[in-house]
Amino acid sequence: MPTIEKRGKNSFRARVSVMEHGKQKQVTKTFATKSEAKIWAHQQEVLKGKGKNIAKREDTFADFFETWVYTVKRNDVRTATFINYERTVTIVRSLFKDIKISNLDDLVVQMKIDEYGETHSRKTTTEVLLKIRTAIHYAYARGLLDNDFGSLVKTRGKELEKRNKALSMNDMKTLRNYLLSHTEDEFNIIALIALETGARRGEILGLKPDDISSNGIHINRSISPTNDDTRLKTAKSKRTVAITDEVYTIIRSVQPKSNGYLFDPDGFKQSQRLKKLLAKLELPNTTFHGLRDTIASFLFSNDIRLDYVSKMLGHSNLQTTMNYYLELMPEKKHQQEADALNLLSSLSD
Template identity: 35%
Template sequence: MASFEKRGKKWRAVVSAVEGANRVKRTKTFNTKREATAWAVKVESSKIDGYDIARSKVTLPEYFLEWYERYRKPDIRESTQARYISEYHRVINLFDGIKLDQLTTPLIQDKLDEYGKTVAYTTIAKFWDIVKSSLRDAHIDGLIKKDIWSRVKVRSTKSGAHRGVLSAQEFVKLQSYLYQHIDSDSDLGILIALETGARLGEISALTVNDIDFKKSTISISKSYSVAVQKVTETKNEQSHRTISITEDLKDVLQEHQSLLPLYSHYYNRQFSRRLNYILEKLDIPRIRFHDLRHSHASFLLYNDVSIDYVSKRLGHKNTRITLDVYAHMLKEKEQEQDQIALTFLSSSPQMSPDSKNNA
């Protein structure tokens, strides 16, 4: 219910509403009663549309923590919980004191751009995916009036910010080297990643019992978390999968099965350091360990393996995720197919100069 009172030459509007167990008042002063009335109607409309006046005054960090505790924490692994808490601290660093009703697209973009000056593209992209999910739920909960997230762009100006993928030639070069130089548990882990596309945690948790040497398959059913330093569930239900492997990889695993599970030898960044050493030795541009997974998928897609098969091999929930991650590779392939099609059409007998003249 709105009320109005004259204060000197100005008009003050007061809108009262019950939010949960509390009665909330919003006030604002205007030059004319017409302006005060229009504002009160707008606020009343917001209440009718489900906009929560009181709760919209909480800060983004406060809402993010509440959202995580209620909607995410009960359904995710302990290792993933640690990641969310880490992202929560980043939310505090970037948005401390900023209330939900103060958030705008330009403000969020500026904050992300600021963050993008210090971290790689993949880091800020993962952070924004989580924050964006919380903002969508805040909108559903009536705490944010409109979509303020869709136009926000993820950018990074840090050197080496974008994800790296081995070219087909580099893939084969690294593959050949590894088969000749399994000198440590890290070498074995790198080869498994390159040939299966499995995540580092999944590779680290592999045991001899997960390998079917008769069928040449690997069963992915668990993951090792560095954050909590123990074997946990896989990332999601779809991550439980059986991966076919080559005879060559099977022979290597059989020969070096005493190294499994790899997490028993694990220390911080050992795989990344070893990978960097090998890439430098082979004169291949540096990539992250996780990029071996991207390289595996890209190599298969480039060689015309179906998107459905690659998606299942990677343990993606659906092909949409695969398409989102590897759209750049599929676009390159499409352009290559365009050129092949045009070349064939141009060389067709029906399109020869004589044929054109007789047409």
């Protein structure tokens, strides 16, 4: 049976006995009134009757999150993704500190996410929240939470200016012409492949001579700057992307390195080199992902089918490409809406 102890003028401590690993353990919580203490103690007894592990509910959420990352997610995700989870452990510890699982609810998590969003972009904040939501769902499945409230928490981070902006068609042409005429520098060939195929930087650095044929470049692996894992981002990332005869000839001229790859990672400084090149050509700044956006925008604007672009980019599903399309081509969305309304209106003619 639970016990209630008076702990001062306006303090009452409720104590509940639980069994953990075959040993008796006391779970306690202090309240301002005796009635609150009784309600809590009764709730804990009910949870015990349902087989819930109320002792573990007194662990901090930060401890639980770290344990979950290293025991569950380690074997669920790619090495590169796991590194992101490890970084999130530090973020969760900084945000939640000593907050116990038993004190966690959607309002507490929302407050912490809002706090994080004050100094981070909406995209980054969303990525952190998604990991926290997954941990909350796991805690609920384990009986450590009464509700799976993660979906109630929303991201309200800052909307920062997008870094990987697509180049205009004129700027794309200027950059492409320069890269084609300066292939003596292997960096320019890497940038050319990115601009022509939409391949990710790691996928280009992972190319070997056998991956190049008259049919295109065969993407089978990806090189990471943080680990030795060469697995691709998704199963659909393994693909063949067609290239022009001109680009095929250029790639074939590259001498493989001693490790079997076509290109030297060069300390993974390609982003810095791209920035300098764009400044030299007096073109707007973008990233390697921006080159991927550029070829996608070029194809979308010329009405190339979504399923073709999806396969070329290695998206996991067509919905990802559709979201990509709507982000890059908002004016197309508005035009299609107008066309659809005109069609409906024509029915009454």
